[in-house]
Amino acid sequence: xxxxxxxxxxxxxxxxxxxxxxxxNPDRDPNEIPxxxxxxxAPKFDLEAIPGLETPGLSRSxxxxxxxxxxxxxxxSWCVPCRAEHAVLTRFVEREGIRLxxxxxxxxxxxxxxxxxxxxxxxxxxxxxxxxxxxxxxGLSGVPETFIVDGDGTVLFRxxxxxxxPEAVERFTxxxxxxxxxxxxxxx
Amino acid sequence: xxxxIFACCVGLLPFAANAVEPxxxxxxxxxxxxxxxxxxxxxxxxxxxxxxxSSNAGVARDLRLLVRERLVTGDTDTEVIEYIxxxxxxxxxxKPPLEPATYALWFAPIAFVLIGVFVGGGVLMSRRKQxxxxxxxxxxxxxxxxxxxxxxxGDAS
Numbered sequence: 001x002x003x004x005x006x007x008x009x010x011x012x013x014x015x016x017x018x019x020x021x022x023x024x025n026p027d028r029d030p031n032e033i034p035x036x037x038x039x040x041x042a043p044k045f046d047l048e049a050i051p052g053l054e055t056p057g058l059s060r061s062x063x064x065x066x067x068x069x070x071x072x073x074x075x076x077s078w079c080v081p082c083r084a085e086h087a088v089l090t091r092f093v094e095r096e097g098i099r100l101x102x103x104x105x106x107x108x109x110x111x112x113x114x115x116x117x118x119x120x121x122x123x124x125x126x127x128x129x130x131x132x133x134x135x136x137x138x139g140l141s142g143v144p145e146t147f148i149v150d151g152d153g154t155v156l157f158r159x160x161x162x163x164x165x166p167e168a169v170e171r172f173t174x175x176x177x178x179x180x181x182x183x184x185x186x187x188x
Numbered sequence: 189x190x191x192x193i194f195a196c197c198v199g200l201l202p203f204a205a206n207a208v209e210p211x212x213x214x215x216x217x218x219x220x221x222x223x224x225x226x227x228x229x230x231x232x233x234x235x236x237x238x239x240x241x242s243s244n245a246g247v248a249r250d251l252r253l254l255v256r257e258r259l260v261t262g263d264t265d266t267e268v269i270e271y272i273x274x275x276x277x278x279x280x281x282x283k284p285p286l287e288p289a290t291y292a293l294w295f296a297p298i299a300f301v302l303i304g305v306f307v308g309g310g311v312l313m314s315r316r317k318q319x320x321x322x323x324x325x326x327x328x329x330x331x332x333x334x335x336x337x338x339x340x341x342g343d344a345s
Contacts, residue, residue, distance in 0.1 A: 002314075005307060033233060036277035043275070106246065132250045139275045141233035141247065 033141055037155040042072075042147070043137035047127025051109045053116065058101050058127030064153040069181040070099040072147040073123075074135065076107040077115035079143045081162035086119050088163050089146075093122040097183045098176060102126040105135050105143050146172070148179045207244050214256050223256045226268055230255070231282050239282055 022028070037043070042063055049057035063070055073089060075082040092098045102123035104112050109128060116123075129135055138147070141160065148157040157175040162168070176182050208227075214220040227241035232248040240248040240255075251272065258268045272280055284290045324332070 001310075005310065008307060031236065033236075033279055034277055036275065132246070133254070135247070136250055136254060136272075136275060139277070 033160065035139060035155075035158045037139060037147075038158060040155055042149050042153050042155050043134075045127070045134040045137050047103065047129055047134055050104055050107075050112050050126055050128045052113045053109075053121075053126065055102075055116075055121060055123060055126045058103065058125040060153065062101065062125055063149045064151065066099065066151050068099065068183065069148050069150045069156060069176075069179040070101055071176075071181065072101045072103065072149055074103045074105050074129075074138070074140060074143050074145045076105045076143050077111040078107065079105075081164065082144045083119070084164045085144050085146075085162035086122075088169060090120060090122040092172075092176075096173075096176070098181055099124055103134060103138075104128045105140070106130065106132045148175060148181055150179065207242050207248070208252065209249075212249065212252055212256065214260065219256070219259050222265060223252070223259055226255050226259075226265055227252055229269065229282050230272060231280050233276060233280065 042060060044060050046059035047057050049055060063072065071089075071092075073085075075086070089100060093100050100123050102125070104126050106129065112126075112128070116126075127134065132140075138145070144162050146159040146163055147155055150156050156179045159168070159172055159175070163172045208224070214223060224241060228239045230240045230251060232238045232240045232243035232245050232251075234245040234247050235243050238248075240251045254272070255268055258271055263271070269281070278284060284293060286294055
């Protein structure tokens with residue numbers, strides 16, 4: 001009994017030390033918000049096209065029945081990181097051949113059209129989410145966010161924040177490969 | 189002096205201001221009150237440590253509007269919270285639900301208090317026992333007096 005009591009501080013130190021060690025892990029992001037949609041069906045939504053843009057609107061049915069998983073990117077012209085991410089996504093579409101759909105989150109149509117005209121439009125379809133309601137349906141916490149959706153409408157992957165920088169691009173590429181969203185990597 | 193008091197009152201105004209803007213509020217005071225109560229239990233996913241009732245973030249405003257919209261369509265409080273929980277997960281609840289995954293969270297404090305009482309009590313009890321010592325036996329008494337006597341004799345010489 002005495003030994004047990006004498007050993008308690010040591011045990012407590014080991015437990016707390018373990019927590020501290022876990023907390024020191026640089027890969028751990030304490031701000032990460034778990035997504036409920038991973039491996040769950042994508043939410044229902046039906047968005048009109050952006051007025052003044054030829055790209056058609058986006059609804060859930062567009063995400064279902066595709067040969068390969070598709071990428072859904074939530075963006076806005078007022079979102080500065082989206083501008084940096086735009087170049088990355090364009091490269092993914094042009095070089096890797098991913099299919100990219102967009103949700104234009106709480107954006108003035110005129111601003112969105114100008115933004116896409118200036119930077120180019122890599123999106124196959126873009127839905128205009130003026131009210132932000134579709135954003136809530138997707139459990140959005142901010143823009144940009146990027147999802148990979150399987151052919152049966154299941155959400156496979158969610159990336160919060162801009163896919164910018166080598167680490168983020170690598171993580172996203174890995175997710176695309178695993179999902180089989182890349183034409184060449186479909187077998188892996 | 190009067191000016192100073194006025195200035196203080198004006199200075200306090202911003203603290204009285206609320207994140208809930210007038211255009212969001214429902215005309216029905218009962219529903220509005222329910223909406224406020226629900227909003228206080230929902231986490232703002234942008235600011236993360238604030239409820240949506242007091243947050244000025246855009247998403248928080250959208251969620252407040254959504255809460256009110258659901259209430260107007262006749263949802264119960266639980267249904268509204270479940271609706272938002274289905275989209276944002278348990279994370280959106282400021283008070284985590286009691287589930288196997290959260291048992292450690294809910295019961296660890298109680299367990300620690302119990303361990304503390306148990307260990308602390310144990311230590312105190314064992315100390316009290318030590319204080320109550322028994323009388324020396326006849327043999328030990330003899331030895332002690334023998335030593336004392338010898339010491340006295342030694343001092344005298």
